[in-house]
Amino acid sequence: MYHNPVMPSESIDSLNIVRDGVYVDLTFGGGGHSRLILENLGKNGKLIAFDQDKDAMKNNIDDTRFMLINQNFKFLKQNLKYNSIDNVDGVFADLGVSSHQFDSSQRGFSIRYDSELDMRMNTNTLVDAKKILNEYSEDQLSNIFFQYSDLRNSKQIAKAIIHYRSEKTIFKTSHLNELLEPFLPQGFKNKVLAKVYQALRIEVNQEMEVLKEVLSQLPELVKKGGVISIITYHSVEDRLVKRFIQNGCFESEPIKNKFGVSKTPFKKVFKFLTPSEGEIKINNRARSAKLRSAVRV
Numbered sequence: 220m221y222h223n224p225v226m227p228s229e230s231i232d233s234l235n236i237v238r239d240g241v242y243v244d245l246t247f248g249g250g251g252h253s254r255l256i257l258e259n260l261g262k263n264g265k266l267i268a269f270d271q272d273k274d275a276m277k278n279n280i281d282d283t284r285f286m287l288i289n290q291n292f293k294f295l296k297q298n299l300k301y302n303s304i305d306n307v308d309g310v311f312a313d314l315g316v317s318s319h320q321f322d323s324s325q326r327g328f329s330i331r332y333d334s335e336l337d338m339r340m341n342t343n344t345l346v347d348a349k350k351i352l353n354e355y356s357e358d359q360l361s362n363i364f365f366q367y368s369d370l371r372n373s374k375q376i377a378k379a380i381i382h383y384r385s386e387k388t389i390f391k392t393s394h395l396n397e398l399l400e401p402f403l404p405q406g407f408k409n410k411v412l413a414k415v416y417q418a419l420r421i422e423v424n425q426e427m428e429v430l431k432e433v434l435s436q437l438p439e440l441v442k443k444g445g446v447i448s449i450i451t452y453h454s455v456e457d458r459l460v461k462r463f464i465q466n467g468c469f470e471s472e473p474i475k476n477k478f479g480v481s482k483t484p485f486k487k488v489f490k491f492l493t494p495s496e497g498e499i500k501i502n503n504r505a506r507s508a509k510l511r512s513a514v515r516v
Contacts, residue, residue, distance in 0.1 A: 224251030240308030438484035485513035
């Protein structure tokens with residue numbers, strides 16, 4: 220079971236697809252959004268998709284208009300150049316973790332399974348969640364829990380990890396869940412656990428750095444009048460996308476030229492869209508999704 224495409228009609232509508240255009244799906248996964256984009260492309264259209272998870276390659280689409288690249292999407296610009304593509308008509312991304320990754324008991328993404336703490340989207344990389352939990356300093360641990368999950372007791376959680384690992388290696392999800400028990404208030408246990416796991420996953424996969432890197436490439440790669448549409452699932456990545464669309468950078472203020480005039484590369488199409496109640500009933504994992512879209516000016 221792979222990721223159900225979230226807000227499928229809203230996503231496709233937001234892209235305002237040109238039938239013979241060139242499009243990019245940065246997060247292929249199960250291919251749900253890619254298939255919808257292809258349905259809206261003409262015979263001369265083209266879609267390039269990325270996914271660093273080798274499991275996603277099994278979902279490749281047999282279509283001459285389609286190319287699937289087994290790499291992190293931060294290599295967007297390099298791959299477009301390699302394939303002699305100067306610019307594109309639109310870029311789509313459905314960020315976060317696929318249902319397949321959550322539901323794979325051996326990958327360590329989920330609080331539901333007693334599995335090895337891995338959390339790598341690309342299983343060829345060297346840093347996994349075990350390495351972070353057993354080797355990061357107290358300050359490093361505290362910072363990732365605060366920055367990536369807004370956990371106000373991040374220092375206490377980091378201290379508990381240091382104490383636990385002094386006696387026992389943190390190897391499995393059950394070890395992590397056990398040491399977190401004092402921080403799990405009744406009725407909110409899963410919510411707090413999910414936040415800790417989210418912060419670890421973001422650090423393992425360097426998700427915020429990678430997102431910044433690919434967003435920074437878009438002004439150069441997207442044609443004027445082209446569209447970017449991005450689905451986010453938590454406040455940390457959503458803030459980055461929102462600021463980039465508003466300011467063309469990741470600071471609070473847009474970059475200005477020597478005359479003090481700011482010129483942002485994108486203009487938002489709408490504030491943001493969220494899934495309907497009906498979609499959330501069918502796919503509960505869509506409940507926190509936000510779709511932001513902007514046009515290249």
